[in-house]
Amino acid sequence: MFDGLDPVLLSRIQFAFTISFHILFPAFTIGLASWLAVLEWRWLRTGNPVYAEVYRMWVKIFAVTFGMGVVSGVVMSFQLGTNWSVFSDRAGNVLGPLLGFEVLTAFFLEASFLGVMLFGWNRVSPRMHFSATVIVAVGTLISAFWILSANSWMQTPQGFAVAKDGLFYPSNWLQIIFNPSFPFRFVHMVTAAYLTTAFVVAGVGAFYLWRSIYLRHARVMLGMAMIMAIFVAPVQLLLGDMHGLNTLEHQPTKVAAIEGLWETERGAPLRLFGWPDQEHEITRYAIEIPRLSSLILTHSLDGEVKGLKHWPRNERPPVAAVFWSFRIMVGIGILMIVTGLSGLVLFLRKRLFDTRWFQYWCMALTPAGFLAVLAGWLVTEVGRQPYIIQGYMRTADAGSPLLSTPVAMSLTAFIVTYSFVFGAGTYYILKLIANGPDTEDDAYGSHGVKQPPLITTLGSEKGGRHV
Known part of the structure; x- marks a missing residue:
């Protein structure tokens, strides 16, 4: 069968x-x-x-x-x-x-x-x-x-x-x-775990506030979770940037797949969205911001970023999975930052615990951290293919004779x-x-x-x- x-x-x-x-x-x-x-x-x-x-x-x-x-x-x-x-x-x-x-x-x-x-x-x-x-x-x-x-x-x-x-x-x-990648990966993952917990706790606290039950406990939950979102979510963005620069140095094919970049370019654009076509070696329907990819990855508007065509086809990861998983992870991270900023504004206005739309928003984002972690691990693991040990052992050669x-x-x-x-x-x-x-x-x-x-x-x- x-x-x-x-x-x-x-x-x-x-x-x-x-x-x-x-x-x-x-x-x-x-x-x-x-x-x-x-x-x-x-x-x-x-x-x-x-x-x-x-x-x-x-x-x-x-x-x-x-x-x-x-x-x-x-x-x-x-x-x-x-x-x-x-x-x-x-x-x-x-x-x-x-x-x-x-x-x-x-x-x-x-x-x-x-x-x-x-x-x-x-x-x-x-x-x-x-x-x-x-x-x-x-x-x-x-x-x-x-x-x-x-x-x-x-x-x-x-x-x-x-x-x-x-x-x-x-x-x-x-x-x-x-x-080389351990310090960046460790800090990035631990921070992701803290944010995952914060948004679960925020979602539960918002649920209690929405139901008007356990109000004192709900304020503790939502308030402490928002402290984490306000301060840690922006830090996670910076840690992710540092991790990306480390990945560019040691796993450039993964970065090229993340960017949906096929040709080696100076002043490479940042592709916000698109559909990587691995067979025809092109990212279709791309929405781009000129030079931004080079600026982020090399800290220079004219920095060179190697494209996937720099490597043989059998050395490239599945591009679409890496490309979209990365955008899901970053998109959720941005939503977390926006949530923290919104919570700060509401707190300053003394409306943090009684704003209904914010309660709905926090409840909707309860699983956000889990989704971001899964997306991040897809980028990490799929992005290193075809290797199970980068550069030394291919995944195809690692399995049992089954x-x-x-x-x-x-x-x-x-x-x-x-x-x-x-x-x-x-x-x-x-x-x-x-x-x-x-x-x-x-x-x-x-x-x-x-x-x-x-x-x-x-x-x-x-x-x-x-x-």
């Missing part, structure tokens, strides 16, 4: 499907863990129970999301052995230790102190509980550090030698870990299973949001008066209460 399909292509689709699910969870938990730490710090500083109540609501969501992230990450690890055994064999000496370091330094740390976060309310002091929250937040950043180091090494490999047997052997671990039918069947099983499991997880998260914060008792009452543990509230089915 599937014999005519390419098993490598099916394996790529399968890995893309599973990693697309997985990346959503770290992108959320990295930002959410740090925000929870800020919430608990504010509670300890002010004694305002609203911060504790918001914390206890979102820590449940964090626990569910963290669990789904772990499950989806384990699945990807298995795929490296089942579908990409040649890649694992050749690059395992480099990537294996990096992924092992992530488990030893980050995952164990997160898993250990997550228990204190969830079940330590009546067992440890408030400051000890806050320390556990901070440790989990740091653990998520350490995890991102190692995973992005491994991925960045595949994009800009260095610090290794290729032996006669074709295996990659590390020669300088510092060069491997801190490869037949098409078992790969297609496992792909189908993944789609069905993920739809059920993660659909149920998403439903439960939405249920927690609908239930809202538990306002009947505080995390510690009046600083140190211990209340029932958090686990007793995990299954709460109480509806929203007007405040």
